[in-house]
Amino acid sequence: MLGYRIDDWSDAYTNDAHIAGGHRWPAAWVEPARRFLEAATTSGRARLDLGYGPRPRNRFDLFFPDGAPKGLVVFVHGGYWMQCDQRYLSHLAAGPLARGYAVAMPTYTHCPTVRISDITSEIGAAVTAAAEQVAGPMMLTGHSAGGHLVSRMICENAPLPPHVRSRIRHVVSISGLHDLRPLMHTAMNETLGLIESEALAESPALLRPKDGARITCWVGDDERPEFRRQSALLANIWTGLGADTALVLEPNRHHFDVVDGLASPDHALTRALLEE
Numbered sequence: 001m002l003g004y005r006i007d008d009w010s011d012a013y014t015n016d017a018h019i020a021g022g023h024r025w026p027a028a029w030v031e032p033a034r035r036f037l038e039a040a041t042t043s044g045r046a047r048l049d050l051g052y053g054p055r056p057r058n059r060f061d062l063f064f065p066d067g068a069p070k071g072l073v074v075f076v077h078g079g080y081w082m083q084c085d086q087r088y089l090s091h092l093a094a095g096p097l098a099r100g101y102a103v104a105m106p107t108y109t110h111c112p113t114v115r116i117s118d119i120t121s122e123i124g125a126a127v128t129a130a131a132e133q134v135a136g137p138m139m140l141t142g143h144s145a146g147g148h149l150v151s152r153m154i155c156e157n158a159p160l161p162p163h164v165r166s167r168i169r170h171v172v173s174i175s176g177l178h179d180l181r182p183l184m185h186t187a188m189n190e191t192l193g194l195i196e197s198e199a200l201a202e203s204p205a206l207l208r209p210k211d212g213a214r215i216t217c218w219v220g221d222d223e224r225p226e227f228r229r230q231s232a233l234l235a236n237i238w239t240g241l242g243a244d245t246a247l248v249l250e251p252n253r254h255h256f257d258v259v260d261g262l263a264s265p266d267h268a269l270t271r272a273l274l275e276e
Contacts, residue, residue: 004225009185012226015255025256026079029088032263036091037061045097052106052129053122055114060106060126061086062133063093069102071136071169073273074127075262078144078175081119082111082191089143091263098265099274101139104130108149111192116180116202123149124159137169139273143259144227147176151204151234154213171215172273175227175255178205178217178234182226205234209243216246216272220253227255248272 006012016022040046040063047062073096077084086105093103106126108119131138142150151173152158158165180199183189200206209215215238217231228249235247250258250269261269 006182006226009182010187012224013183013186013188015224018224019254019256022254022256026084026088028256029091033088033090036094037087040090040093047133050129050133052126055109055122057085057107057109058122058125060104060130061090062130063090063097063103063105065097065100065102067100069134069136070100071102072130072134072138073101073103074130074138074140074150075103075105076123076126076140076142076146076149077105077107078142078146079110080188080192081108081116081145082188089259092259094263095261095265095267095270096139096274099270101274102134104133106130115193115198117198120149120152120202121159124153127153128160128164131164131167136167138164138167139170139172139275140168141172141174141262141273142176143174144255145177147173148178148180148202148204151176151178151215152202152207154210154215155204156208156210158210165210169214170273170275171213172218172269173215173231173234174218174259174269175220175223176204176217176231176234177227178230179203205230205237209238209241211242212244213238213242214244216248218248218250218258218269218272220255220258221249221251222254223258224255246272 261267
């Protein structure tokens with residue numbers, strides 16, 4: 001049996017220091033996202049800053065393909081629930097758009113202004129609001145903390161109305177965080193404020209999936225061991241609870257470039273998300 005011991009939990013969840021040129025992210029996403037957003041806005045295919053709740057960051061951007069959408073993809077950004085927003089990764093809408101799907105990209109209130117449980121509720125409201133804009137099947141995907149949040153949307157106690165929950169065909173958690181308990185031992189918990197009761201209540205790996213849940217846990221093969229473990233964990237546990245699960249380790253990808261495939265309509269990540 002393979003295993004490893006962790007003495008420094010903060011280091012275990014640090015990415016940039018362990019990636020060549022890792023300091024370039026998240027800034028490296030900004031320019032391609034800006035170019036995409038400019039083109040989408042100019043072509044009239046973008047509706048920006050749509051509201052879904054009362055807080056300032058309760059908003060989402062919605063992008064439309066040419067022609068009637070086949071359905072809706074919702075992408076939720078990461079940033080450990082305390083940084084970034086949807087505009088860092090706008091260009092990742094390009095792949096699903098080229099295959100005929102509308103794409104919603106919400107942002108959310110950061111910790112420590114709110115708790116992670118509050119962010120779960122916000123994303124539930126964002127998914128519901130986006131679903132009102134576009135008919136058809138829904139696919140959810142998110143990166144890192146965003147992977148946690150989209151996984152929570154197909155838990156048995158997800159904050160979604162039944163008519164929205166029933167439309168979710170597939171979730172792809174990209175480098176997702178599915179058991180939050182280790183994060184209580186990191187320095188970032190000074191900001192997150194996680195306590196054990198919340199970690200237990202907000203960890204998808206410790207919750208039951210909804211009936212008919214389908215999830216793919218997608219992670220880079222060059223990622224930190226904890227991110228690979230977190231993905232394998234959810235796929236393993238939810239298989240035993242009746243969910244349709246898959247685990248994909250994408251070769252030669254680290255925590256930041258593992259999302260790049262969504263920008264291409266022909267990449268395996270985009271095809272897996274859309275079940276094509």
